[in-house]
Amino acid sequence: MSLARKRILIAKPGLDGHDVGAKVIALALRDAGADVIYTGLRRTPDYIVRIAVEEDVDMLGLSILSGSHKELVEDVIAKLREADAGDIKVFVGGTIPVEDHEALLKAGVCGVFTSEMKIDSVIGAIDRELAEG
Amino acid sequence: MSVPAAKKTEQAATQFDALGTTPSGIEVPITVTPEMTVSDGSGPGEFPYTRGIFPNGYRGRLWTIRQYSGFGTAEATNERYRFLLDRGQTGLSVALDLPTQCGYDPTDPIARSEIGKVGVSLSNLAEAEILFDSIDLSKISTSFTINGTAAIVYALYLAAADKKGVAREKLTGTIQNDILKEYVARGTWIFPVRPSMRLIADSVLYANEQTPRFNPISIAGAHVRDAGSTAVEEMGYTLANGLAYVEEFMRRGGDVNAFAKRLSFFFYVHMDLFEEVAKFRAGRRIWAKLLSERFGVTDEKALHFRFGVVCGGSSLTAAQPYNNIVRVGIETVAAVMGGAQSIFTCAFDEAFQIPTETSAEIALRTQQIVAHESGVARTVDPLGGSYYAEWLTDRMEEEILKVMRGIDDYGGVVKSIEDGYLQAQIAERARERKQAVDDGLRKVVGVNLGERATRDQDSGEVFRLDPEGVRQVLEKYQKVRDSRDDAAVERSLARLGEAAAKDDENVMPYLVECCHAYATVGEMVAALKKEWGEFREPIRF
Numbered sequence: 001m002s003l004a005r006k007r008i009l010i011a012k013p014g015l016d017g018h019d020v021g022a023k024v025i026a027l028a029l030r031d032a033g034a035d036v037i038y039t040g041l042r043r044t045p046d047y048i049v050r051i052a053v054e055e056d057v058d059m060l061g062l063s064i065l066s067g068s069h070k071e072l073v074e075d076v077i078a079k080l081r082e083a084d085a086g087d088i089k090v091f092v093g094g095t096i097p098v099e100d101h102e103a104l105l106k107a108g109v110c111g112v113f114t115s116e117m118k119i120d121s122v123i124g125a126i127d128r129e130l131a132e133g
Numbered sequence: 134m135s136v137p138a139a140k141k142t143e144q145a146a147t148q149f150d151a152l153g154t155t156p157s158g159i160e161v162p163i164t165v166t167p168e169m170t171v172s173d174g175s176g177p178g179e180f181p182y183t184r185g186i187f188p189n190g191y192r193g194r195l196w197t198i199r200q201y202s203g204f205g206t207a208e209a210t211n212e213r214y215r216f217l218l219d220r221g222q223t224g225l226s227v228a229l230d231l232p233t234q235c236g237y238d239p240t241d242p243i244a245r246s247e248i249g250k251v252g253v254s255l256s257n258l259a260e261a262e263i264l265f266d267s268i269d270l271s272k273i274s275t276s277f278t279i280n281g282t283a284a285i286v287y288a289l290y291l292a293a294a295d296k297k298g299v300a301r302e303k304l305t306g307t308i309q310n311d312i313l314k315e316y317v318a319r320g321t322w323i324f325p326v327r328p329s330m331r332l333i334a335d336s337v338l339y340a341n342e343q344t345p346r347f348n349p350i351s352i353a354g355a356h357v358r359d360a361g362s363t364a365v366e367e368m369g370y371t372l373a374n375g376l377a378y379v380e381e382f383m384r385r386g387g388d389v390n391a392f393a394k395r396l397s398f399f400f401y402v403h404m405d406l407f408e409e410v411a412k413f414r415a416g417r418r419i420w421a422k423l424l425s426e427r428f429g430v431t432d433e434k435a436l437h438f439r440f441g442v443v444c445g446g447s448s449l450t451a452a453q454p455y456n457n458i459v460r461v462g463i464e465t466v467a468a469v470m471g472g473a474q475s476i477f478t479c480a481f482d483e484a485f486q487i488p489t490e491t492s493a494e495i496a497l498r499t500q501q502i503v504a505h506e507s508g509v510a511r512t513v514d515p516l517g518g519s520y521y522a523e524w525l526t527d528r529m530e531e532e533i534l535k536v537m538r539g540i541d542d543y544g545g546v547v548k549s550i551e552d553g554y555l556q557a558q559i560a561e562r563a564r565e566r567k568q569a570v571d572d573g574l575r576k577v578v579g580v581n582l583g584e585r586a587t588r589d590q591d592s593g594e595v596f597r598l599d600p601e602g603v604r605q606v607l608e609k610y611q612k613v614r615d616s617r618d619d620a621a622v623e624r625s626l627a628r629l630g631e632a633a634a635k636d637d638e639n640v641m642p643y644l645v646e647c648c649h650a651y652a653t654v655g656e657m658v659a660a661l662k663k664e665w666g667e668f669r670e671p672i673r674f
Binding site (some may be wrong): 014015016017018019020023024027028038039041042044064066067071072075077093097099114115116118119120 | 177231232234235237243244245246247250251265315318319320321360361378450451452484485486553554560562563568571580595598670672
């Protein structure tokens with residue numbers, strides 16, 4: 001697994017309080033050997049980017065179930081680039097309508113995961129992304 | 134010869150009901166025999182109310198059909214309310230957007246991307262006046278799913294009623310006002326646990342006096358359930374929270390025989406029909422016994438465990454969404470056989486979007502079909518006396534009490550929350566539940582049984598929020614800020630802060646005064662934060 005000892009930040013941007021998906025993925029990544037940091041709820045894109053840079057993470061997962069995914073994802077990616085941390089890969093999980101997936105991928109995320117996907121396949125996809133470097 | 138674990142899982146996944154347990158993990162015998170059941174012998178309307186709180190069930194009064202709804206602007210939501218009332222809905226249920234729920238004004242940087250997304254934006258009295266325009270608040274009961282800012286939204290409702298000239302004692306409805314479960318699952322906390330408990334006590338005691346027909350708290354298990362807990366834990370945590378509130382209100386000088394009459398509860402109904410019915414029967418029994426034994430409650434109405442439910446939630450799937458209509462139908466039957474006082478049926482597309490008018494209407498019609506065609510509401514507690522239902526009620530009662538003892542052993546609800554103990558337990562349980570579905574041990578049609586190779590877009594109409602809404606909300610907000618009497622706002626906010634600083638003062642009258650002066654939700658929250666600080670979330674998983 002490429003996940004071993006990789007540093008991954010799981011973050012909850014915006015005001016959405018649904019953190020089950022974020023925690024389930026955090027637990028699964030931890031069990032797969034990654035060093036996982038979880039931000040807790042209600043974080044601004046600025047805060048998330050700051051923690052990602054300070055903690056020197058390899059990857060950043062954003063969990064959003066409030067329908068604000070487009071704005072928040074674009075904001076985080078722009079701020080990562082501003083902070084000269086555009087190499088940190090970003091994935092997004094949550095309630096994301098299928099018709100929005102393409103736009104998010106175009107905006108620069110490496111994966112869009114929804115609750116009906118198997119945990120194993122989400123972890124597998126993250127692992128492959130990390131392997132690609 | 135031992136079979137490898139992976140092989141076992143594979144075999145089990147192909148069997149019908151491989152686990153042979155309810156979703157809470159209670160092992161169910163193939164046959165329940167009469168000697169396995171012990172009924173408590175009570176009838177409907179008799180202590181401990183296992184069979185229901187009313188002797189005549191739904192014959193006296195049908196449950197309230199109450200669809201959770203709200204999005205975008207107060208104008209758009211008011212229009213949807215009038216649509217639902219026109220089609221036979223009997224009470225309103227207000228969905229508020231996240232800035233309103235978390236106490237931020239729409240202009241706050243963290244609020245901008247969330248305005249009107251998951252509910253209506255309600256930042257001040259002017260918006261409340263629009264929201265309830267042409268709706269008779271003396272006749273229609275209104276429920277607000279609001280917690281962190283519940284006292285403020287309740288104050289806005291009172292101010293709106295005052296302005297419409299509706300007498301406060303005529304107001305009916307509910308504010309959820311259950312902060313304990315927000316720390317555990319739903320996440321719209323603002324202040325630390327202890328000042329939050331004070332704010333809830335303030336609002337409940339004030340409401341008992343000012344709006345005697347209004348339910349100032351609805352102790353909710355639904356969100357904990359949705360976050361991953363089992364039916365047993367949902368009931369166990371909720372009853373434990375309920376007891377914590379009762380103790381707090383008594384400490385503040387409330388008369389338990391009076392305030393307990395206005396306590397209500399709120400739960401999810403999921404797909405395992407008998408477990409859900411047994412959960413409600415057991416919950417009624419435990420609550421009545423605990424209030425009577427532990428607090429000496431004697432007033433019969435104060436012993437009544439009244440609850441509303443939501444059918445849908447995490448049992449709904451985004452895959453093959455029309456199947457959700459059937460799920461919600463079964464869950465509605467379970468809610469009725471469990472004796473619910475009000476029901477909210479989710480729309481089939483609610484797993485992934487705000488319902489369209491079509492899907493919202495089907496959800497409403499589902500309740501009417503169960504009410505008027507199925508006949509399940511004809512007689513009280515129709516499953517009473519069923520060997521399985523009675524046995525499972527007893528088993529659920531045992532397991533729920535175990536969960537409650539677990540919290541007591543840890544040091545009580547408040548400590549469990551402050552330490553992040555309950556939060557961590559629920560996350561673990563969510564993962565188990567997800568893994569069981571991933572492994573095929575729990576079947577979900579369309580997801581791990583009968584799934585299609587490709588996810589097609591068969592969800593019918595797509596709901597799109599009017600993008601103009603955000604601009605309108607911001608414009609209206611600015612207009613209120615520009616036209617109000619700033620000195621009066623400052624004065625009322627200062628008085629609110631002074632009241633909050635004193636432990637023995639009730640902040641409610643000051644909040645109502647702020648609302649009348651057109652102070653905003655964000656301003657009132659800021660004034661309280663200054664005195665009480667903010668909750669620091671324990672990160673533990």
